[in-house]
Amino acid sequence: MSLPSNDLRDLRKIEQRLAAQGIKSFYSPGISKAGEDMNMIQMLWIFIGFMTLVTLNIGLAGLAILQYRAVQERAKTIAMMRCIGLSIRLIRQMLLLEGTTISWLGLLNGCLFGSIGGYTIVRLAELTKPPTSPALSFDYPWEIILPIIGTLMLIALLLNLAPSRKITRLSPGDAIRSASD
Known part of the structure; x- marks a missing residue:
């Protein structure tokens, strides 16, 4: 039956x-x-959960470290820009734009590779089914993925605010002295 x-x-x-x-x-x-x-379905949920955890733990932690290192290594250059009259707001926007662009491109690449992985799992599962069974459909879970992506983009934006605030707290002279250490 x-x-x-x-x-x-x-x-x-x-x-x-x-x-x-x-x-x-x-x-x-x-x-x-x-x-x-x-x-x-459970395997796909585990895959989505694993990709989310990897993004949160490795990707965002790496982003935070990368941004702090970038600010620290360029402290002298940023101090010189401040000495010649570049406003704090413009420097903060520059750092925020750079970090946000890098993080969002990384996030979109992660979504692309995760989607390819999910699609591959569905297609491999279809290969193991008998030919008479109905084909598996690959329905992209937009209602799950979009809030996750939006949350991660917001977290990435917030992580980029901290290094830009750190560099603007220093006076140009202090930044040059701390950069030469």
């Missing part, structure tokens, strides 16, 4: 009704297919 595996609850109800009437040998390929589909 081949039933659609879209709703596992309906299949389980049919199985229970037949078992209550004494039919113990009921088999529905839909139940095992639904189990396989649930495993695939």
Whole structure:
């Protein structure tokens, strides 16, 4: 008996009704297919969660370190720009633009590679299915991915604010003295 595996609850109800009437040998390929589909969905959720954690821990920590190092290494140059009359606001905007561009490009690359990975997992799973079973659809989870991307972009923006504030707190003379150390 081949039933659609879209709703596992309906299949389980049919199985229970037949078992209550004494039919113990009921088999529905839909139940095992639904189990396989649930495993695939769980694998994709694990993949999305892993990519999010990697982005948060490695990507954003690396970004923060990169920005602090960039500000520290260019302290003398930034101090010289301040000495010749460049405003603090303009220097802060320059650092913010640079860091935000780097982080957002990295985030978009991560989304691209993550999407390719998710698509590859779905296609590999389709190769293992029998030819008579329906094709797996690759529905991109926009309702999940967009809030994650938006949150990560906001965190990246906030991480870029700290180094730009640090450099503007120093006077030009202090920045030149600290850069020569």
